[in-house]
Amino acid sequence: MRRLWTSFRTRLIVGxxxxxxxxxxxxGFLLSELFKAHVTQQFDDELHGHAAELAVLVGVAPDGKLFLHRRLSDPxxxxxxxxxxxxxxAPGGQAIASPSLAGRTLPLTGPPPDTGVERHVFVAGPSGRLRLVERSVAAAHGxxxxxxxxxxxxxxxxxxGRFNWTLFLSLAIVASGLIVAAMLQVWFGLRPLTRMRHALSAVRMGQxxxxPEDLPSEVRPLAKDLNxxxxxxxxxxxxARTQAGNLAHALKTPLAILTDEAERLAAAGQREAADVIELQCERMRRQIDYQIARARAAALKRSPGLAADIRTTLEPVMxxxxxxxxxxxxxxxxxxDAEARVAVDAQDLGEILGNVLDNAGKWARTRVDVSVRRHGDSAEIIVDDDGPGLPPESYEHVFGLGERLDEHIAGHGLGLSIVRDLVxxxxxHVALDAAPLGGLRLILTLPAIDA
Structure with a gap:
């Protein structure tokens, strides 16, 4: 429920x-009360008219009996x-009544009103509560x-009741129409924000x-600031990339000179000194490659628009x-198993896949199998080889910088360390396990991006 109220659309529509x-x-309440007052007044006016007509029509016979000169005009x-x-x-007890009473009495209780004065009261009538108008009329004789x-x-x-029911249905229809109109207005009014959200998603995915800046004036400044x-x-x-490249070039040039000097020392018969220089140069080269790759990835991960398609990046590496x-x-x-895009720079993803597949290829006897699958918000790249594998206690050891389990296998012991740091x-994250092929399984898990 709380999450629902964080939506502008929900707030505006509910409001x-x-x-x-x-x-x-x-x-509706005011209309009902006004109509009630109007109808009540209409009923009272109608009763007043009937009472005036009845006063004119009633008469007293010489024998004291009451009669009407004719029927009331209302049937x-x-x-x-x-x-x-x-x-x-009549005061003497004589009475006449309307045929609608059918012999039943119409209670006229209390003292009669003064002549020329109407009294409006409620009494219990033959068929329920009765709205009654009483008046006294002067007789010709008596x-x-x-x-x-x-x-x-x-x-x-x-x-x-009929009016209130019709009023309720009418207002309900009007309310429904107005709410639908409000929903359409909110939807139309928030369309620029929806368009902006899709544009931001396209930037995030690297598309x-x-x-776009062709937005309403209220949103355009925000789009310009974000651009x-x-x-x-x-x-x-x-x-940062240029500086990293310049730094790498500046450091590797002296290393190349030192390596060349080591070769000259070896050619001059100073093998031991040459080996020491070559070993230290190689260690420096590994550290430079490792730190520059790490610094580059650290800068790129904060950049919007990072996206790489796994298939597009993996195929040339394969x-x-x-x-x-x-x-x-x-x-x-x-x-x-599924197409996937990941929130990783394409160049870094290529370097990660290159190191992983190269390591698997070095240890494999005949085959390396790669599978790609989507798992929730992550994408998994699984690399299996049919090499000798590793005991579980050595899994963590191979991620150490410069660590190599077999010196007879070509390499510098740098690949998996860079892979884990970049990932x-x-x-x-990176995980190792036993492969169904008998060798080592490496599982790369990377944040996925919806296409």
Whole structure:
């Protein structure tokens, strides 16, 4: 849930939805109350009109009986228990009532209202709670008559209920439409950020070197600043590479002179002194190669856009190793369980694979098998050989700088040490195990990048 609220899109949509629902809820309540007041007033006005009509139509016969000159104009007072009722009472107990009462009584309780005054009350009627209007009407001969005319509250509630249900459905449809419109607005408004995220992903995977700047004015300054940062970082890396190359050249030139001097000493018969110089020169050369490779990888790992395709990098290395060790009839094969790109500089990946495959080719009797597979957020490159293998207690020993288990095998004992350091700098790791072929298995695990 907490992760969900870190999304701008979720915040904007939920905020808009809450405001829409709250606004329409308040609007619906106000509309319902206004309609209720309007309908109630309409019912009261209608009762007032019927009461005025009834007051005109009622009369008293010479024998004291009450009668109507004609029926009320509203036919709803005729059906039984229609919800519309009237009753007229004389002080002497004489009364007449609407046919809708069907012999039942309409309670007119309490003292009669003053002449010319209407009283609005609620009473229990024949079919439920009744909204009643009472008034006193002067008779031609005798005391005033008391009349009451009422309507069931149920009828008013039914009108209000139908209106409220229609209002609820209408507001729900409006709310749904507004929320969908808000979602579309948020989606459209955040499209530049989505485009920027895809552009950054392309830079991270090495598919682009800069971000597009044809963005809205609110986002364009950010894209420009990021492009300036990328360009500055690339320039710094270019200078670092140049300086590393210059340093290597500056150091290796004196070493070459010392090596040449050692050969001259050996030719002059000073073999022991020449061997000492050659040994120290070789150690210095290994240290220079190791430290420069390590420094270069350390600088590159902080650079955005690092990406290398394993197949593209591995194929030429496999071809070179096949030619190099083909004279010993060592065959190299590769299988891809999945295509993978890794967050490693292509040149460094080539150096890592070259050292690993060269080491496997030197120890293999007839074959070296390579397999590539994807495992979650990592890519694994597995190299198996059919050589003599290693006892588990020697696994860590071979990663030491300058360590060699067999002096008869050509090399300087530098390859696997550089491999482990380079892989570690890029956030990966190297593991050794027994190979199914009988020799040694080396597993390179590197951070993968989604294509």
């Amino acid at each position: 808009a939805a809450l405001w829409i629902i709250a606004g329409l809820t308040v609007s 709803r007072f005729l059906p039984k228990e229609s919800g519309f009722y009237w009753r007229v009472e 005391p005033p008559l008391r009349l009451g005319i009422g309507v069931d509250q149920r009828l008013l509630d039914e009108v209000l 682009a070197s800069r971000l 300036a940062l990328l360009e500055g970082n690339l320039e710094m890396l270019r200078r 071809a070179a190793m096949s030619r190099l060790h083909g004279r010993r009839d060592v065959a190299f094969s590769v299988g891809y 570690g700098l890029y956030g990966g």
